[in-house]
Amino acid sequence: MALMRSRADRDFLTPLRDGANTVSLEIDGRVVSVPDGTSVIRAADEAGIHVPKLCATDSLEPFGSCRLCLVEVEGQRGYPASCTTPVRAGMKVRTESPALARLRRGVMELYISDHPLDCLTCSANGNCELQDMAGAVGLREVRYQPGANHLHAEKDQSNPYFTFDPSKCIVCSRCVRACEEIQGTYALTIDGRGFSSVISPGQNEPFSTSECVSCGACVQACPTATLMEKSVIELGQAEHSVVTTCGYCGVGCSFRAEMKGDFVSRMVPNPNGQANHGHSCVKGRFAWGYATHPDRITHPMIRKSIDQPWREVPWHEAIDYAASELKRVQEKHGRGAVGAITSSRCTNEETFLVQKLVRAAFGNNNVDTCARVCHSPTGYGLKTAFGTSATTQDFESVMHADVIMVIGANVTEGHPVFAAQMKRRLREGAKLIVADPRVTEIVRLPHIAASYHLQLKPGTNVALINALAHVVVTEGLTDEAFVAARCDPREFDAWKKFVSDERNSPDAVEKITGVAADKIRAAARMYASAPNAAIYYGLGVTEHSQGSTMVLGIANLAMATGNIGRPGVGVNPLRGQNNVQGSCDMGSFPHEFSGYRHISDPIVRATFDAAWGVRVDPEPGLRIPNMFDAALEGSFKGLYVEGEDVAQSEPGGEHVANALRAMECVIVQDLFMNETAKFAHVFLPGSSFLEKNGTFTNSERRISMVRKVTAPLAGKEDWQITCDLAEALGYPMKYSHPSEIMDEIAHLTPTFSGVSYAKLDRLGSVQWPCNDHAPEGTPTMHVGEFVRGKGRFTITEYIPTDERTNSEYPLLLTTGRILSQYNVGTQTRRTLNGAMHSEDLLEIHPNDAELRGIRDGDWLQVRARRGETRLRALLTERVQPGIVYTTFHHPESRTNDLMSEHSDWATNCPEYKVTAVQVMPHGSPAGKSEIDHESETADIDHLVMMANDIGAYFAAYPTHEEAVGGIENHLRNFWELRMRREIIDYVARGGDELKSIVREAVLALPSVPIDESEDVGEG
């Protein structure tokens, strides 16, 4: 039997109106009271009177196209559509009459006469609104003879996840409106008029090449089988469902996992989800297939050394071996020689258990989390300024913002569902300021244009925030009353003096950031003058050597302008992974217990000692980079890594690989054989988010339930594996369900003391702090008073990063992410999303490309001080000259090999966003290292010799012409590396003399053998 809409998913037909006044009217003789502005159809529905409809649904503004919801209104001529008719006081409405029944049947008859009558075999059978409405209006027969119709319209199957079958379309426009109103992409239109109207993605093109971003909103909105998930076509309509939380990003969307037997047939965004309100992105909606990918490891494995093959063993043997190795290492090298790394992909409960394992069973504090490499500066900065390491707002707050400043966050790619909400607010008229080195999508979209795009140079955030503050302070735009009441006055005065200094003026900072002083001034005025101004930021703020300074700078600016402590304002870090906030909350940093209490605090420690029956070491443990350094020094020998691929995600790939190689016992708990597992001795197969119970905490501090949908493929949920390991180490941790772990978290963590699974089941989710003061959670923090008492201003001196460009590394590489992929791609690459972004590309400005003879699609060698890799070129003006950009979703791109050793001064968060590089067309794999970088001159003979060397390599080019072109490009690069900047510029200007030398060199080559069978692309 098909799944019925649950009461919780009830469709109220038109959106809720929160009119201040209540209006009473009569519908079919019943008196109904609803808020002003409510539609008649919604008022009727709330009174239990169901009016037939097709084009109305409560997630979209009413459209009035299907003419099925007609009603009679006393004193009014005709039959108005009840979805577009607002209630009026004293109105008398009839929803049933012989005339209405006749009209509705007539409308349905027209629809059905142009609809394939294949209900029994249709994938929507049992879950189709057209089918339901035909029944509701009592349609028994269609009188029309077959005539012109759309029954043979061609099906578009180009989207990997859903089909579009125009033969079933009733042109209700729900899909078009969903794409506009919910997603804000405007990919769909109605082409033609009247009978000829058809839904069209883009300019009559297939979905796959249109602007569509596969969010699924149109599929969700479609009342027929026209837009339909391929998984449902394959498996059939669901039989039961479980509400759970997306395992991808920090938006934390709620989904109903619909099941056919033991298989997920589709993930439907939950209309009651408090983070997503029924919306989704391509990852959460469609890319869950990795959970059953054949690459999943489903048996525990061990090996004595990383040179040996893996051996599958029973669970108990793997656990016993892991425990005995950890014990052996500790006996041989000391208690501090082992540690653990948790992941933001893990649940709160799993993370809590890993840090408990380390502190109670390992007997040290060597635990860290991958948040170290992303948002640790947020934790430090916001704790210092406000007293809490978390966002100040909920997502809904953005709907009250008048000015939105987005700093270092590519919201539409990284946090797509929240971005859709932000875009709605921007379309309503809120102003936008973007500070980003790159032209991100949000800068210009349909109906949205940033008022100011502060396109700063990577690494100059702090200079920019100081200049914005300079304008605020020197132009008297501070909120003195707020600061006087809420902040420390001495620190504020000192900060004012500091930012007022000429070195922080927009004119001085223009030279550092590259942003025009006038633009800085205008943006600062816009932010400071708005009734409500909010800052949203991402890794473009934190992953810098001054990441913590920048977070402090943002906090300073928000406090100085009074933009804290109410809806519409605040400092909003956007967390990348699903549980970054939670993994930090749970005490997985080496110096903190859950709830951000320092390990050295004897009172806090005593509560953990008492609860866990141990004496927790008062000394903070090792951070991730310290663990690797200690491994290379020989003092750190054993590591338990749950859910994190450190060999791929940490900077300095070779350094990390050597450190892992130096360890005696590496235990990896994961879904797949990842890069880190190549250095492991024990592999414990983990469970996907669909296979376990627990909670995630999203970017807005919202704790949501993760519910088990299918049995763990390897037989155990991750928390059970950690418990087994603890028991084998002689420290039993007994829980029968993760709810008991949450009870322990609540008992030991003041900000979580009111959290329980029973409450989460009842409320759907809660935002911490959730305790006696706020039993149902805290959407907005620091209302009336900062958690730390007085808000703290901090001096944020701009100190340029040590990662500088020079003639050898003249470009700055910065990194980011793309919508369809997630993190290092372990999951998304094992879904059809892989085809949407099959490789990481290097974005380069056309001027920089021309200088180097680079064409779109060329293979490039990207060389930094610490390493090199190759990527394909994408020429685009999204990046400025001098800046290149790439993503890091594919391990073969080895982007992390390029990253410098620089990190945030306070937290060691790596400086992923600024790396000086050189970029050139890719040549001989050996050629580059043979170059003498010290040489300032080059002679033509040497050039010809080099050309000869690479000539053999370029034999792979299919035509002589292309080979010559490629070699010519190479020679330019050799010139560039060996000669002074003037010569490079000379080449770029197309100086004939130099060009002719290059040509001569090419002509001096022996004839290049051509082998057409070689793949040019791989050259």
Ligand code: SF4
């Ligand atoms: S595709 Fe579906 S939602 Fe869109 S107009 Fe056709 S029937 Fe309506």
Ligand code: SF4
């Ligand atoms: S999937 Fe999303 S982006 Fe694509 S057409 Fe539908 S609503 Fe628009």
Ligand code: SF4
């Ligand atoms: S926005 Fe994030 S949480 Fe929501 S569906 Fe997409 S990946 Fe999942």
Ligand code: FES
């Ligand atoms: S539901 Fe009102 S016109 Fe379609």
